[in-house]
Amino acid sequence: MRFRTASVTGRPDNDPNFPNAFTTQCDGEKRAPPVRPSMTTRLSSRFAELNPLKLLPVGEKGSYERLPGYDSANGSPFGTPILKKYRWRSPSPGSDRFTFPRLSLSRIIILTITAILATGLLVTGGYRRHVAHEANNKPAERELFFWEHFPRINGFFNGVRLLVPYSEYVPEQKSINEFLEKKMGKKMPKVATQPTLDPVPFNPYPDFDSYDYLREHHPVKKCFLDEAETLAVPDIYVYPGLPQNMTDPFFGSYGQLGISDSVCYDRFGRLGPYGYGSDITQGGLGIGDNTEKEGSDKIWSMARKIDYRKVDWGKVQRTCYEKNQKRFSQSGGKKAVKRSAYVLRTYQGFEYTPHQMATIRAMINELSLKSGGEYDVHLLVQIRDNGIPIWASDDLYNKTLRDNVPEEFWAMATLWSEQQMRMYYPEPFPDNVINHSGHPIHSVYRTGHFALQWFAQEHPEYDFYWNWEMDIRYTGHYYEFHNRIGEWAKQQPRKGIWERSSRFYMPDLHGTWDNFTEMVEEQTVMNGEKPVWGPPEFENSGTIASPLSSKPPTTYIKDNYSWGVGEDADFIVFNPIFDPSKTNWVFREDISGYDRQYPVPPRRAAIITVARLSKKLLDLMHEETYRLKHTAFPEMWPPTCAYHHGLKAAYAPHPVYFDRNWPLEYMDQIFNHPKKDYESVFGWGEHNFMGSSYYYNSGFSGALWRRWLGESENKEGGRAEEIAGSGRMCLRSTLLHPIKFENGPTE
Structure with a gap:
């Protein structure tokens, strides 16, 4: 699998693995060795220079293009003066014919031979110039990055006809045949004609x-897809093996987060329960049915196909919450379950493709309805046309909503605009350090968090906002992922959490999480x-007061990794939280509102704005913004605000895959211990993520998803x-970003 990469070089200095076609001269300058052309070549090149075809413009692909009409100076191969349209003059007045002069036979033969030779020279010269032009205009091949020399790994693409129980599974990074034969007395299984295991329903809920x-919670009342409570929420299905x-992930750990790694x-x-593989006439999405599907009938024998066209997702979520409202209050000696708003950031003109529809349906079913209302899924829709005053008229608001959101999501959508944020957080925002992007302060590019801060003020009923x-x-499964990550972060101690969260966890190198924790503390010292x-x-010049809960109960040395255990994290992200001042990340100084007579305040950043934020954190961000005019680039403001106020923040070490077999020690050095600021992967070194499954510039993520x-x-x-081959792919739980399109080429 290949994908386009940026046209910049990544050649390590003095690396012997990179071939160099140039010879080194005595003066140290690298030059190509001179090659003197032969006499024939030199003569041919001279004749080629006489070729009038060289005056014709050449297209991008090297083909000669037709000249425009004569009346255009730009169309003339000779430039000025403008050539006029005319015919040869007739030998006799009034005649439009042109006649050849009388020639002897010998002259005709000589002229013919001359014409043939001239034509041959012209054609040869034209061809040579054409080849030379192709060579000169061929894009220069870039030097490969160092990581591109590592061998590709392809275990991702093994399919359902190679399924084995987890107890027999051997990851691709290990020598499969050697391991199986020596350690297990087995060999690589032959490809079967059917999936070798049967699918089963997957249930990650308590x-x-x-x-x-x-004993601790109020009972959960079942939710449905319809008002009559006849349409049950579907299950999804997994294969109980791999x-x-x-391939194994390089970063992160399923076991550490409590996510199933054996299915x-x-x-x-x-996706089948949400319309994938079903015909549009049946209420499905009309996609997927023309792909390899051997054994999928076993899924359909357990799952019914649902017509989602009449489902009102906002209404069914609201009904589900109202039925279970008692669960979210502390009463009768029972614990209150905390609620989350799951905010999907979309915009005017966004295309809700069939794959996107299936994804949103999965989120609502798995996070909200199946959990008894623990989550509400929202669409936070940016109206890019600032000339539409959506706040001024209900009719205008509703029309704009209907024009930009599919009907089944109308009741769960909230509109906003940059113009609205200008009124909510009015200027000025003084003392910006450096605005690298050149965008105004209220552009979504620089302050997309403004809308989330506003949303949290409009919807204060939630404890967390994704x-x-x-x-x-x-x-x-969405509930398994989000629930397990929240619980994992809750059990993390405060001691060393910011330092651990600044590094990628590589279990095959770092060992257990306890080992990783001790290693990070030693490195910090x-x-x-x-x-x-x-x-x-x-x-x-001042900040707002930090919460009392941010004050440490004892010193760092005396704490025995106990402070913070059982405390919900205020900020959870999926890439490390790093100090941007130690990198050359381009937006590291886009911070506003802090008095410039003082040094730039310390800050933190996490690439990709996907995160869980507590109501406490969003309230602090909101107050800092409206009261003190403090803000920063979207990937820097939430972690910086959490850092300034001593909140609990964590990078969740979710599994991340790579398309090449990196040596682990080298990978650790590149991603966790850059020797110089500009070598950081959060800056000029970001090309190292291109073969990963999760980063903003990853190419492998989209390729892997489309193959799946x-x-x-x-x-x-x-x-x-x-x-x-071995049938359709079957992947473990994997977070993939970015996915810019989902359909492959038409055949």
Whole structure:
């Protein structure tokens, strides 16, 4: 699998693995060795210079283009003067014919031979010039990045005909044949004709009917897709195993987060319950049915196809919450369950493709309805046309909503605009350090968080707000992912959490999480760094007061990794939280409102704005903005505000895959320990993410997702290859970003 990469070089200095076609001269300058052309070549080149075809313009692909009409100076191969349209003058007045002069036979033969030779020279010269032009205009091949020399890994693409129980699974990074034969006495299984395991329903929810659950919580009342409560919310299906030799992730850990790592998801079990693989006439999405689907009938024997065309998602979510409202209040000696707003950031003109529709339906079913209302899924829709005063008229608001959102999502959408934010957070925002983008302060590019801050003030009923982008896909179960990550972060101690969150966790290198924790603390001490322990002190004209809960109960040394355990995290992200001042990340100084007579305040950043933010954090961000005019670039403002106020913030080490087999020690050095600021992967070194499954500039993420859907990608994959091979892909839970399109090339 290949994908386009940026046209910049990544050649390490003095690296012997990179061939160099140039010879080194005595003066140290690298020059190509001179080659003297032969006499024949020199003569041919001279004749070629006489070729009038060289005056014709050449297209991008090297083909000669037809000249425009004579009356255009730009169309003339001779430039000025303008050539006029005319015919040869007739030998006799009134005649339009042209006659040849009388010639002897010998002259005719000589002229013919001369014409043939001249034509040959012209054609030869034209061809040579054409070849030379092709060579001169061919895009220069860029030097490969160092990581592009690592061998490709392809276990991702093993399909359902190679499924084995997890106890027999060996990851691709290990020598499969050697491991199986020496350690297990087995060999790589042969490709079967059918999926070797049967799909089963997947249920990551607590046992809501169990004694243990009801002892602490109010009961959960079942939710439905219709008002009459006849249309049950569907299950999704997994295969209870993995394709043999499936690739392992390099970053993160399923086990550490409590996410199932022994099951995999194919496209029909994952998306089929939401309309994938069903005909439009049946209420489905009309996609996926023409892909390889051997054995998918077993899924349809357990799941019914649902017509979603009449489902009002806003209404069914509201009904589900109202039925279960008692769960979210502390009464009768029962614990209150905390609620989350799951905010999908979309915009005017966004295309709700069939794949996108299936994804949103999955989110609502799995996060909201199946959980008994623990989440509400919202669409926060930016109206890009600032000339539409959506706040001034209900009729105008509703018309704009109907014009930009599919009907089934109308009741769960909220509109906003940059013009609205200008009124909500009015200028000026003084003392900006550097605005690298050149965009105004209220542009969504620089302050997309303004809308989320406003939304949290309009909807104060939630404890947490998930800021989610529309170009993210998740192959696993949404409730399992979000619930487990929230619980994992809740159990993390405060001691060392900012330092651990600044690094990628690589279990195959770092060992257990306890080992990783100890290693990070040792490195912090050895590097002479002051660990984060409560709100930092820095010179400034003032900030709002930090919460009392941010004050450490004891010193950093005396704490035994106990402070913060059982405390919900205020900020959870999916890439490390780094100090931008130690990188050359381009937006590191786009911070406003802090008095410039003092040094630039300390700050933190996390690439990609996908995150969970607590109501506490969003309230602090809102107050800092409206009261003190403090703000920063969207990927820097939430973590910076959390840092300034001593809140609990964590990078969740979710599994991240790479398309090449990196040496682990080298990977650790590149991603976790850059020697110089400009080598940081959060800056000039970001090309190292291009082969990963999660980053803003990843190319592999989209390729992997489309292959999982059964599409061909760069002439690899697709229906024919899946049928001839091991069947459709079956991936473990994987967060993928960015996904810019989902359909492969038409055949």
